[in-house]
Amino acid sequence: MTKTAEVILFPRNARTPAQFQQWLATVLQTFQDYLVTRGLTLTHQREAVLRCLMAAQRHLSLEDVYAEARRKDRTIGRATVFRTLRLLQECGLVAEVGSTDGRARFELKADRPHHDHMICVECGRILEFESPMMERFQDEAVKRHGFVALWHRHEIFGRCAACRRLRGRAS
Amino acid sequence: MTKTAEVILFPRNARTPAQFQQWLATVLQTFQDYLVTRGLTLTHQREAVLRCLMAAQRHLSLEDVYAEARRKDRTIGRATVFRTLRLLQECGLVAEVGSTDGRARFELKADRPHHDHMICVECGRILEFESPMMERFQDEAVKRHGFVALWHRHEIFGRCAACRRLRGRAS
DNA sequence: ATTGATAATGAAACTCAGTTTCATTGAGTG
DNA sequence: CACTCAATGAAACTGAGTTTCATTATCAAT
Ligand SMILES: [Mn+2]
Ligand SMILES: [Mn+2]
Ligand SMILES: [Zn+2]
Ligand SMILES: [Zn+2]
Numbered sequence: 001m002t003k004t005a006e007v008i009l010f011p012r013n014a015r016t017p018a019q020f021q022q023w024l025a026t027v028l029q030t031f032q033d034y035l036v037t038r039g040l041t042l043t044h045q046r047e048a049v050l051r052c053l054m055a056a057q058r059h060l061s062l063e064d065v066y067a068e069a070r071r072k073d074r075t076i077g078r079a080t081v082f083r084t085l086r087l088l089q090e091c092g093l094v095a096e097v098g099s100t101d102g103r104a105r106f107e108l109k110a111d112r113p114h115h116d117h118m119i120c121v122e123c124g125r126i127l128e129f130e131s132p133m134m135e136r137f138q139d140e141a142v143k144r145h146g147f148v149a150l151w152h153r154h155e156i157f158g159r160c161a162a163c164r165r166l167r168g169r170a171s
Numbered sequence: 172m173t174k175t176a177e178v179i180l181f182p183r184n185a186r187t188p189a190q191f192q193q194w195l196a197t198v199l200q201t202f203q204d205y206l207v208t209r210g211l212t213l214t215h216q217r218e219a220v221l222r223c224l225m226a227a228q229r230h231l232s233l234e235d236v237y238a239e240a241r242r243k244d245r246t247i248g249r250a251t252v253f254r255t256l257r258l259l260q261e262c263g264l265v266a267e268v269g270s271t272d273g274r275a276r277f278e279l280k281a282d283r284p285h286h287d288h289m290i291c292v293e294c295g296r297i298l299e300f301e302s303p304m305m306e307r308f309q310d311e312a313v314k315r316h317g318f319v320a321l322w323h324r325h326e327i328f329g330r331c332a333a334c335r336r337l338r339g340r341a342s
Numbered sequence: 343a344t345t346g347a348t349a350a351t352g353a354a355a356c357t358c359a360g361t362t363t364c365a366t367t368g369a370g371t372g
Numbered sequence: 373c374a375c376t377c378a379a380t381g382a383a384a385c386t387g388a389g390t391t392t393c394a395t396t397a398t399c400a401a402t
Contacts, residue, residue, distance in 0.1 A: 062359080134309060148330045156309070211349075233388080
């Protein structure tokens with residue numbers, strides 16, 4: 001049987017400031033291109049939201065983004081953050097991720113391959129992993145049922161290694 | 172490469188009335204056993220909620236169960252349905268399933284093996300399938316990260332065969 | 343039967359993440 | 373400078389889910 005390859009994607013590999021700027025420029029361009037097709041413009045508020053997500057080393061909630069963006073610009077509104085997150089999802093740059101506390105989290109899809117999530121019910125940490133074999137058998141299953149997949153969500157809830165070590169043998 | 176085995180579980184295989192009664196008795200007993208350990212009792216309201224889920228040929232929302240149970244007993248309350256659904260989840264008889272309309276759906280885990288879901292974004296239909304291979308590679312991935320899985324949710328959103336036929340070539 | 347303790351219930355109120363409204367501001371055009 | 377319309381943020385609204393609370397059912401011990 002073929003070997004599975006999995007990779008932890010967070011924390012994101014360090015980028016030099018120069019590399020970050022490069023990446024930022026690319027992603028901003030992608031966003032702007034989308035906005036143009038909709039007759040919209042890339043405002044500084046919209047850019048701020050995107051920058052927050054790009055700088056983050058974890059999955060942010062709407063409220064997280066709002067708080068973070070607000071540190072730079074005291075007047076930015078929750079509504080704008082909400083609307084920008086929707087735009088970013090529409091153009092495929094951002095995806096929603098499950099959580100254990102009832103608040104949706106968001107992640108950049110920009111520069112990363114598809115992956116699934118393990119979510120720790122203890123500490124809320126989200127572990128990202130890839131499993132090409134799982135994706136492969138999923139494709140098979142979908143085809144077999146004449147279904148056409150648009151997107152999927154595969155989230156495994158449980159306890160992460162760190163929390164198990166901390167709490168001892170109790171599961 | 173090994174062949175994957177998938178089975179559509181809904182609509183549930185027909186049961187003779189006698190078989191249904193048998194099944195009902197078993198499941199009710201399981202529920203009651205759990206309630207006893209908590210010092211609670213199996214009331215007729217609680218039984219009604221469970222009966223609704225057992226009789227249903229589709230995934231019901233809280234509101235669905237409430238409406239259905241209400242047809243039998245005009246005074247049953249939304250709060251009781253809510254609380255009963257929670258009890259049923261706690262004892263492992265019922266699980267929550269995703270949806271496309273923002274309302275959680277529930278399904279009996281009672282007599283069925285683990286399975287995942289394909290959810291049609293067009294008609295809301297929920298297709299159930301099993302993929303032992305997927306589960307296998309999932310287990311591998313989980314172990315590799317020192318994670319302990321408690322439960323998981325694997326939901327594929329897209330268009331079902333029926334809706335694609337209806338709407339023509341457009342995806 | 344009567345009492346007292348506690349489980350159970352349902353109507354209504356509340357929560358809160360998410361979403362919309364609306365008056366105002368800003369950016370661009372002729 | 374008008375004029376148009378995208379964009380914004382404060383505040384109001386929404387609605388699934390959840391809790392509160394006054395009332396009712398259950399049942400064990402008199
Ligand atoms: Mn996947
Ligand atoms: Mn599964
Ligand atoms: Zn953890
Ligand atoms: Zn469909």
